[in-house]
Amino acid sequence: xxKAPFMPPQGSSFAGQVDLLxxxxxxxxxxxxxxxxxxxxxxxxxxxxxxxxDIGVPIHGSGVLEIAWSVIPLVIMLGSFVWGTMLxxxxxxxxxxxxxxxxxxxxxxxxxQHPDGTREIxxxxxxxxxxxxxxxxxxxxxxxxxxxxxxxxxxxxxARYSTIWFEPVRVGxxxxxxxxxxxxxxxxxxxxxxxQEPEDYERWLAGERGQENRLASPEDLFKRFACESxxxxxxxxxxxxxxxxxxxxxxxxxxxxxxxxDNYILESILKPNEKIVxxxxxxxxxxxxxxxxxxxxALVRYVRGLEAGK
Amino acid sequence: MPSTxxxxxxxxxxxxxxxxxxxxxxxxxxxxxxxxxLISVTLFFLIGGLFAVLIRLELLTPQGDLxxxxxxNRVFTMHGVxxxxxxxxxxxxxxxxxxxxxxxxxxxxxxxxxxxxxxWYVFNLAGxxxxxxxxxxxxxxxxxFYTPYSTTYSNTHVVATGLGVFIAGFSSIMTGLxxxxxxxxxRAPGLTWFRLPLFLWAHYATSLVMILGTPVIAITxxxxxxxxxxxxxxxxxxxxGDPVLFQHLFWFYSHPAVYIMVLPAMGxxxxxxxxxxxxxxxxxxxxxxxxxxxxxxxxxxWGHHMFVSGQSVYAATVFSVLSMLxxxxxxxxxxxxxxxxxxxxxxxxxxxxxxxxxxxxxTVGGLTGVMLATLGLDVHVHDTYFVVAHFHYxxxxxxxxxxxxxxxxxxxxxxxxxxxxxxxxxSALIIFVGFNLTFFPQFLLGYxxxxxxxxxxxxxxxxxxxxxxxxxxxxxVGYILPVFYLTWSMRYGPRASANPWGATGLEWQTSSPxxxxxxxxxxxxxxxxxxxxxxxxVG
Numbered sequence: 001x002x003k004a005p006f007m008p009p010q011g012s013s014f015a016g017q018v019d020l021l022x023x024x025x026x027x028x029x030x031x032x033x034x035x036x037x038x039x040x041x042x043x044x045x046x047x048x049x050x051x052x053x054d055i056g057v058p059i060h061g062s063g064v065l066e067i068a069w070s071v072i073p074l075v076i077m078l079g080s081f082v083w084g085t086m087l088x089x090x091x092x093x094x095x096x097x098x099x100x101x102x103x104x105x106x107x108x109x110x111x112x113q114h115p116d117g118t119r120e121i122x123x124x125x126x127x128x129x130x131x132x133x134x135x136x137x138x139x140x141x142x143x144x145x146x147x148x149x150x151x152x153x154x155x156x157x158x159a160r161y162s163t164i165w166f167e168p169v170r171v172g173x174x175x176x177x178x179x180x181x182x183x184x185x186x187x188x189x190x191x192x193x194x195x196q197e198p199e200d201y202e203r204w205l206a207g208e209r210g211q212e213n214r215l216a217s218p219e220d221l222f223k224r225f226a227c228e229s230x231x232x233x234x235x236x237x238x239x240x241x242x243x244x245x246x247x248x249x250x251x252x253x254x255x256x257x258x259x260x261x262d263n264y265i266l267e268s269i270l271k272p273n274e275k276i277v278x279x280x281x282x283x284x285x286x287x288x289x290x291x292x293x294x295x296x297x298a299l300v301r302y303v304r305g306l307e308a309g310k
Numbered sequence: 311m312p313s314t315x316x317x318x319x320x321x322x323x324x325x326x327x328x329x330x331x332x333x334x335x336x337x338x339x340x341x342x343x344x345x346x347x348l349i350s351v352t353l354f355f356l357i358g359g360l361f362a363v364l365i366r367l368e369l370l371t372p373q374g375d376l377x378x379x380x381x382x383n384r385v386f387t388m389h390g391v392x393x394x395x396x397x398x399x400x401x402x403x404x405x406x407x408x409x410x411x412x413x414x415x416x417x418x419x420x421x422x423x424x425x426x427x428x429x430w431y432v433f434n435l436a437g438x439x440x441x442x443x444x445x446x447x448x449x450x451x452x453x454x455f456y457t458p459y460s461t462t463y464s465n466t467h468v469v470a471t472g473l474g475v476f477i478a479g480f481s482s483i484m485t486g487l488x489x490x491x492x493x494x495x496x497r498a499p500g501l502t503w504f505r506l507p508l509f510l511w512a513h514y515a516t517s518l519v520m521i522l523g524t525p526v527i528a529i530t531x532x533x534x535x536x537x538x539x540x541x542x543x544x545x546x547x548x549x550x551g552d553p554v555l556f557q558h559l560f561w562f563y564s565h566p567a568v569y570i571m572v573l574p575a576m577g578x579x580x581x582x583x584x585x586x587x588x589x590x591x592x593x594x595x596x597x598x599x600x601x602x603x604x605x606x607x608x609x610x611x612w613g614h615h616m617f618v619s620g621q622s623v624y625a626a627t628v629f630s631v632l633s634m635l636x637x638x639x640x641x642x643x644x645x646x647x648x649x650x651x652x653x654x655x656x657x658x659x660x661x662x663x664x665x666x667x668x669x670x671x672x673t674v675g676g677l678t679g680v681m682l683a684t685l686g687l688d689v690h691v692h693d694t695y696f697v698v699a700h701f702h703y704x705x706x707x708x709x710x711x712x713x714x715x716x717x718x719x720x721x722x723x724x725x726x727x728x729x730x731x732x733x734x735x736x737s738a739l740i741i742f743v744g745f746n747l748t749f750f751p752q753f754l755l756g757y758x759x760x761x762x763x764x765x766x767x768x769x770x771x772x773x774x775x776x777x778x779x780x781x782x783x784x785x786x787v788g789y790i791l792p793v794f795y796l797t798w799s800m801r802y803g804p805r806a807s808a809n810p811w812g813a814t815g816l817e818w819q820t821s822s823p824x825x826x827x828x829x830x831x832x833x834x835x836x837x838x839x840x841x842x843x844x845x846x847x848v849g
Contacts, residue, residue: 006754021687022757029677036648036673040666043651044658047587053812055842056589056654061646066596069645070638077634080684085627087686092623107463141459142553144618144693148759151690155619157554158458159547162620175768179693179761181452183459184379187764271550288548 122191390453416498512577587654664715671707696756747781
């Protein structure tokens with residue numbers, strides 16, 4: 001693990017890119033700080049008052065200088081803006097081959113779920129070299145998933161999904177923090193990201209599979225919450241078709257429309273009366289507080305995967 | 311100290327005009343109200359400072375050995391609430407601004423003297439609510455009161471503290487209104503807008519932010535209280551609200567509030583640099599215009615506090631570029647102050663040491679602000695000690711340095727006494743060194759990944775935390791010294807002449823301390839600000 005002084009380890013594919021931008025701006029900042037400090041010291045000593053009644057030479061300004069020291073900082077800052085924004089767009093768009101994990105924050109622990117349903121608390125095992133997208137939500141207040149070695153963080157909000165992605169490039173164990181103040185044990189709401197060689201990760205997963213720490217399957221949840229009594233595929237359905245819903249436009253009673261995404265499906269489960277699909281009655285009960293965020297997540301994922309005509 | 315007049319006749323001034331307590335508590339004299347505010351904000355500074363001491367002591371070790379988490383969370387919250395709402399926002403406008411705005415425009419008082427007195431009572435009432443919340447058990451939400459933690463989950467005194475902030479806002483609005491009307495309507499004959507000292511331009515810009523921004527924090531704290539008290543869903547998703555809405559409303563005021571803190575400080579620095587270089591501020595009109603553009607642009611950048619809150623990436627992009635733009639007028643000011651030294655007659659009395667220190671620290675604070683406004687980098691350093699270091703460079707390195715510099719500059723005018731140069735220069739030096747030792751390590755901590763508001767932390771961060779705490783103890787000594795020698799000077803300091811620094815400005819043309827009505831006859835202004843003639847008459 002390479003480690004420069006005062007820098008966290010570079011554990012992800014873009015840690016190096018963030019560090020480069022940081023060092024560039026540190027360089028710029030050092031240059032201007034030293035320039036200003038040097039000028040102040042030089043001018044103050046050079047033009048030190050000789051006798052108590054001396055006055056300075058009245059110079060009122062210089063248009064050329066004003067333009068110079070407005071435009072030069074502006075150009076540098078806009079450069080920094082463009083660089084930083086390109087990086088930010090890269091950070092906010094997970095690649096198509098990213099594997100999806102889930103994280104639920106609650107006072108004061110992190111609950112993670114692997115793609116195969118394996119669960120762990122406060123530690124997340126990941127294979128090296130595999131881009132990972134984590135879908136985040138909170139059971140209570142706002143939290144924030146922060147992995148300094150990956151140079152990423154994202155707020156974790158109640159009743160809403162946010163996402164974060166990264167590609168671990170070095171095997172190792174890295175700090176995981178909650179970075180949004182969330183109450184009494186905020187500073188203890190952390191843990192570790194354990195990045196392993198793919199074969200070690202598979203071995204670890206296989207070992208976990210024997211344990212009884214997996215969630216009920218989404219099909220079971222769909223039955224348990226009696227979703228299928230209305231969301232049926234036959235002609236007596238009293239609720240909209242779910243198969244093929246994800247990614248399609250949905251039209252509402254009030255004439256508005258939206259493309260069905262994770263957040264829409266989550267809202268429809270937790271607060272079904274917020275948006276009523278055109279042609280249906282507001283008869284669905286709210287599931288807010290009736291299911292855990294992990295169960296809601298599993299159902300959202302289930303609905304997402306339902307293909308039309310099945 | 312240049313020269314002192316020993317044999318000053320006991321003439322009537324605003325201090326010796328009347329000695330009884332009622333004459334102070336019911337005064338409408340802006341100078342006396344400034345002194346009342348000085349007492350209030352100093353008390354709040356000491357309370358906020360005490361909390362800072364507790365924070366730095368706790369963070370000496372990685373374990374939570376001094377306090378429980380609950381206690382630590384209350385301590386950093388009350389440090390923030392006290393310092394932001396009861397010291398940094400009011401300090402320069404209500405103490406130096408109250409004292410100087412009427413004198414600098416050549417008026418006998420502010421436009422609404424009774425409103426001015428009322429603002430002090432409102433301010434203290436607000437302080438009472440906050441103190442009540444503190445003594446009743448405190449509040450643990452952070453000074454940012456983020457929902458739904460503050461509305462649903464915290465079981466501390468959120469509403470009382472919120473009410474304190476709500477009420478304090480009214481005193482801000484009263485002060486802002488008074489300054490705006492005074493600067494518009496009560497300028498002495500000949501004192502045109504572009505002859506105003508830059509201190510007044512800065513206070514004018516600040517006042518605009520105060521009266522336009524403060525109502526929004528009032529609405530926000532009220533909504534917070536409504537949700538907390540009556541379970542009406544505004545911010546908590548469980549009640550049908552939106553937690554991010556709170557952040558938008560909160561920062562719509564609280565980012566401009568940063569400019570309420572720093573614009574008056576910039577005004578002070580312009581005065582100090584001009585006075586101790588004995589020449590006009592380089593690019594006067596640009597510096598004045600930059601205050602106004604900071605005030606306006608400052609309203610358009612609040613979203614940079616929310617880059618990782620889940621707001622749209624396009625919104626984040628717009629807020630990022632606007633934040634870069636607001637940094638330009640700040641940079642311009644720094645260059646203009648530096649250029650003012652060129653061919654000046656520079657002397658190094660205590661206020662000037664503070665001013666030069668301010669420029670250095672503000673530069674570092676500003677440049678790290680540009681780093682934070684850079685999206686891809688902010689994602690990593692957001693909510694870490696990097697942010698903590700950055701805003702302390704602006705608020706402590708900037709605002710408090712300027713406040714102390716200003717206080718030392720105008721102290722002879724306010725108190726009529728001189729203070730010892732040795733001790734005051736020493737304290738300025740101690741503060742500069744202590745400040746950097748306290749807050750520079752926090753930049754490093756932040757980049758290494760140390761999150762803010764952490765009671766316990768991983769061991770690898772300890773060395774830098776110990777450095778920071780050591781710096782804080784030096785900084786504390788630097789802050790305590792002026793309390794002693796300034797108090798001492800009120801009784802034992804040599805009497806100050808009307809103009810001990812040989813500075814320009816109407817406030818230096820009347821005696822020290824000034825008579826109750828400031829000027830024996832209405833001054834007439836015939837020159838630009840900072841007009842130094844052939845030779846300076848000191849005294």
